[in-house]
Amino acid sequence: MESDLEKRVKAIEERNKRVEQEKKWEHHPLRILLVSALTYVIEAFILYLIHDKKPLQSAIIPTVGFILSVQLVTTVRKILMKRK
Secondary structure, three states: OOOHHHHHHHHHHHHHHHHHHHHHHHOOHHHHHHHHHHHHHHHHHHHHHOOOOOHHHHOHHHHHHHHHHHHHHHHHHHHHHHHO
């Protein structure tokens, strides 16, 4: 039979595995691609609804902003982690 301590350690280890997977997903290229595509489609649709003259071209701006912000945050985080 497992002791209470062993159960707690096992639960913590399982939680840590889950957290690590979530961290990997946060910066996974597929996630970034999916969010970028969704951002572009939604933005283009909104711009179309408000009768923007070039909704497909204008929607590129927030999409590029998202991609740059993700890359910048990732880069800054790596730099800060190296310093500590």
